Amino acid sequence: MLLRDLLAPLLPVHATGDDSIEITGITADSRKVKPGFLFVCLTGFTVDGHTFAAQAVEKGAVAVLAQKDVDVPATIVRVPDTRRAMAMLADRFYGSPTRELKVIAVTGTNGKTTTTHLIDKILSDQQKRTGLIGTIHMRIGNVTEEVKNTTPDALELQESFRRMRDIDTEYAIIEASSHALELGRVRGCNVHTAVFTNLTQDHLDYHKTMENYRHAKSLLFAQLGNEYDPQRMKTAVLNADDEASGFFATVTPARVITYGIDNPADIRAADIEISTKGTTFVAHTFQGSVKLSLKLMGKFNVYNALAAMAVGLAEGISLEAIKSSLEQVQGVSGRFESVDAGQPFAVLVDYSHTPDSLENALVTIKEFAKGKVFCIVGCGGDRDKTKRPIMAQIATKYADLTVLTSDNPRSEDPQAILDDMLAGLKKTAPHRYTSIVDRREAIGHAVSLAVDGDVILIAGKGHETYQIIKGEVLPFDDREVAKEAIRGQKNE
Numbered sequence: 001m002l003l004r005d006l007l008a009p010l011l012p013v014h015a016t017g018d019d020s021i022e023i024t025g026i027t028a029d030s031r032k033v034k035p036g037f038l039f040v041c042l043t044g045f046t047v048d049g050h051t052f053a054a055q056a057v058e059k060g061a062v063a064v065l066a067q068k069d070v071d072v073p074a075t076i077v078r079v080p081d082t083r084r085a086m087a088m089l090a091d092r093f094y095g096s097p098t099r100e101l102k103v104i105a106v107t108g109t110n111g112k113t114t115t116t117h118l119i120d121k122i123l124s125d126q127q128k129r130t131g132l133i134g135t136i137h138m139r140i141g142n143v144t145e146e147v148k149n150t151t152p153d154a155l156e157l158q159e160s161f162r163r164m165r166d167i168d169t170e171y172a173i174i175e176a177s178s179h180a181l182e183l184g185r186v187r188g189c190n191v192h193t194a195v196f197t198n199l200t201q202d203h204l205d206y207h208k209t210m211e212n213y214r215h216a217k218s219l220l221f222a223q224l225g226n227e228y229d230p231q232r233m234k235t236a237v238l239n240a241d242d243e244a245s246g247f248f249a250t251v252t253p254a255r256v257i258t259y260g261i262d263n264p265a266d267i268r269a270a271d272i273e274i275s276t277k278g279t280t281f282v283a284h285t286f287q288g289s290v291k292l293s294l295k296l297m298g299k300f301n302v303y304n305a306l307a308a309m310a311v312g313l314a315e316g317i318s319l320e321a322i323k324s325s326l327e328q329v330q331g332v333s334g335r336f337e338s339v340d341a342g343q344p345f346a347v348l349v350d351y352s353h354t355p356d357s358l359e360n361a362l363v364t365i366k367e368f369a370k371g372k373v374f375c376i377v378g379c380g381g382d383r384d385k386t387k388r389p390i391m392a393q394i395a396t397k398y399a400d401l402t403v404l405t406s407d408n409p410r411s412e413d414p415q416a417i418l419d420d421m422l423a424g425l426k427k428t429a430p431h432r433y434t435s436i437v438d439r440r441e442a443i444g445h446a447v448s449l450a451v452d453g454d455v456i457l458i459a460g461k462g463h464e465t466y467q468i469i470k471g472e473v474l475p476f477d478d479r480e481v482a483k484e485a486i487r488g489q490k491n492e
């Protein structure tokens with residue numbers, strides 16, 4: 001594409017140099033530049049991309065998009081905000097794939113991955129061709145790919161949408177993280193349906209206040225258009241039991257469908273029963289009522305199911321078909337995943353890494369645990385420090401024994417993170433908690449104490465297969481480590 005044509009969405013924009021050159025690709029990473037590329041200079045959190053402009057040109061970049069002065073032998077396009085411009089150019093360069101795709105974007109503190117998987121199941125069962133982008137992986141057609149971020153940057157996102165469209169994908173179901181919304185990674189996407197799960201504390205290192213955090217989430221609802229063609233009608237699916245939904249309803253031009261349990265809603269669950277086998281409830285909807293038996297456990301999963309149901313109904317899928325799909329879902333990797341190595345007690349691996357999700361997981365476990373509850377939990381390094389003492393308090397409130405340990409300390413000292421967690425605990429009940437820096441040892445400790453009827457919750461890392469310590473990514477899978485500990489115990 002000619003640079004001049006590529007720049008159309010940014011007009012009026014000024015290019016210094018030849019704008020009739022052919023652009024063969026776009027990247028914001030100088031290490032990925034190929035001859036004929038446009039290099040986008042982004043001011044990052046660790047380095048300033050403008051300092052790599054010269055390197056990019058040496059590698060063959062013919063044009064540079066910048067928001068500061070750069071002096072390089074290439075065509076220079078100056079804009080006030082390169083991140084914003086990059087999202088527009090990504091959409092244009094990849095032929096606006098979201099004009100032909102129905103993008104269903106799920107945002108919220110907890111439940112995004114689970115809800116996207118439920119939506120995927122409902123749509124795929126109707127023979128719709130779907131693609132998925134989220135925390136666990138990206139799936140284009142039948143091919144899954146590894147991801148670095150829950151929501152990739154605008155270039156990777158649009159490129160992935162393009163590949164989905166090229167194989168006739170109809171729906172792209174994506175997680176829209178608050179970082180992504182704030183950083184404009186989803187800007188330029190024509191979103192068909194936006195889903196809100198909930199808003200509770202997390203990421204205050206980045207957003208600073210809950211109000212800013214809510215504002216970031218609101219961007220997804222504000223960017224929905226109002227389309228009245230029944231086939232392409234835009235929808236905001238909101239959780240009636242979360243007060244942030246009122247705000248999102250005021251900022252979205254789209255139609256709103258609400259779901260909930262406690263407050264009046266368009267889709268409402270009643271008669272909820274939770275057991276070790278799963279969860280049953282009756283869903284009252286604008287298309288009638290239906291009783292569901294989910295294999296998923298916990299009240300929070302009723303919310304996820306209702307949100308997915310709302311999306312299905314908005315797409316004109318029958319309630320019976322939605323019920324059938326939801327009832328078949330066995331679970332999502334690393335979410336309340338049961339580990340079975342023949343032990344007489346239960347071991348559950350769950351991705352609860354926020355105060356609210358940890359509390360939900362423990363409340364659910366307390367409903368069926370016959371014996372003691374053990375909770376192994378840590379808090380991520382280089383992440384919201386204020387959630388550390390709160391998570392320690394929640395763990396010790398519900399669990400008979402809490403083992404505080406490491407969860408991706410990243411660049412931080414693991415012991416310092418534990419100290420932040422311990423600061424939330426009163427010294428009056430020391431028998432209720434202990435701290436063991438080494439996560440493998442922490443898991444081994446709980447396994448050595450558990451007996452018939454007990455439940456061990458290994459929280460925080462879910463599907464992750466690594467542990468990041470001092471910036472080094474080491475192999476670590478809670479499920480495998482738990483199995484090893486159980487087998488080791490049996491052999492003793």
Ligand SMILES: CC(=O)N[C@H]1[C@@H](OP(=O)(O)OP(=O)(O)OC[C@H]2O[C@@H](n3ccc(=O)[nH]c3=O)[C@H](O)[C@@H]2O)O[C@H](CO)[C@@H](O)[C@@H]1O[C@H](C)C(=O)N[C@@H](C)C(=O)N[C@H](CCC(=O)O)C(=O)O
Pocket residue numbers: 028029030031041042043044045046047048049050052148149150151152153177178179180
């Ligand atoms: C805080 C944050 O979001 N950081 C993201 C950001 O990295 P950064 O700003 O540190 O980048 P940087 O290293 O400073 O580099 C700045 C620029 O220079 C460029 N560069 C850099 C080096 C070089 O040699 N040449 C070069 O051109 C880089 O490509 C970049 O364009 O841009 C990167 C590329 O898009 C992202 O991968 C990275 O996500 C990091 C890994 C991350 O951990 N992000 C988390 C906080 C995040 O976004 N999480 C949410 C989910 C959260 C949740 O809901 O729970 C997510 O969506 O993943």
Ligand SMILES: Nc1ncnc2c1ncn2[C@@H]1O[C@H](COP(=O)(O)OP(=O)(O)OP(=O)(O)O)[C@@H](O)[C@H]1O
Pocket residue numbers: 108109110111112113114115135150175197198300301303304334335336350351352353356357358360361462
């Ligand atoms: N609707 C919900 N409300 C509260 N907690 C939930 C909900 N759904 C799931 N959880 C809890 O949160 C954990 C993470 O769930 P999930 O991976 O679906 O959320 P997510 O929003 O995708 O998280 P992330 O932001 O890390 O990608 C689960 O393991 C479970 O403990």
Ligand SMILES: N[C@H](CCC[C@H](N)C(=O)O)C(=O)O
Pocket residue numbers: 150353379380381383407408460461464
């Ligand atoms: N998307 C979340 C994942 C946290 C997972 C937890 N295991 C941790 O490392 O803190 C984040 O990047 O904050």
Ligand SMILES: [Mg+2]
Pocket residue numbers: 112113114134135136150175
């Ligand atoms: Mg997720």
